Amino acid sequence: MRESLGYGLMLFGALFDLFGCVGLVRLPDIYNRLQAATKCVTLGTCMILLGTLALCGFTAVGAKIILCIIFVLITSPTAAHALAKASHLSGIRLWEGSVCDQLEEDKKL
Amino acid sequence: MKKTVLFVLSFVVWLFLTAPFHPQGVDWQSFGVGLVVSFLVGLIFGEMFTETPHKFLWVSRYLWALYYLPVFAYACLLANLDVAYRVLHPALPIRPGIVKVKSRLRSKSGLTALANSITLTPGTMSVEVTEDGYLYIHWINVLSQDVEEASRLIVERFERILERIFE
Known part of the structure; x- marks a missing residue:
């Protein structure tokens, strides 16, 4: 039971990681790519870690896994925010199919 | 202290x-x-x-944080299914754009938590945060360009809880 739960979580985590990579290739500009990469990779990594936690239980390794999950959840969106803000500041345009850019409009004021 | x-x-x-x-x-x-x-x-x-x-030292903050965990986990799972759908769909159904939303939160830790939550939830990613509580969100499927309407759609469900944790 515990083993199948652990391996199932790892499988789905790896799948979400794969979707993130597909998004990285298919989506048009840096902002969309960051979205796919951040979301999928964060949840995928967390699910793989949770699967490991299910396999080894709340031992010394389990405590480290919980810590890892917390740090991944904090750092991954922060890194995405830093990258997105930096690219916008350095003037990278949105994809031509985008509907609006209110940050650009507010910067001109 | x-x-x-x-x-x-x-x-x-x-x-x-x-x-x-x-x-x-x-x-x-x-x-x-x-x-x-x-x-x-x-x-x-x-x-x-x-x-x-x-x-x-406020115990109620920790209890709200505990309540926030499943809410956030559910939104995060939805976000991933959403991204997976958009990425795997042959026609690539995206309508991206950057919209401006307003938040009631004022504390730095609260705004940080809100921006991070937004990044991990369906179709949205925070690009810029200002000191006076405005966030610029990159939205993969823009549903509304109005500040109030977009705030209601993106920010509100987290804001209610984060307000009790961080403010």
């Missing part, structure tokens, strides 16, 4: 990292080292860590 908060936090992280409580006894050596090191860390860096240490 500030120093105590940092001391307790770094000591808890140390306990998680080293896990000195084995079934066959306690590893007093790593326990003691952690105690000394986190005391020094708290003493030296305590002033830099938090501006409002009294907030760490």
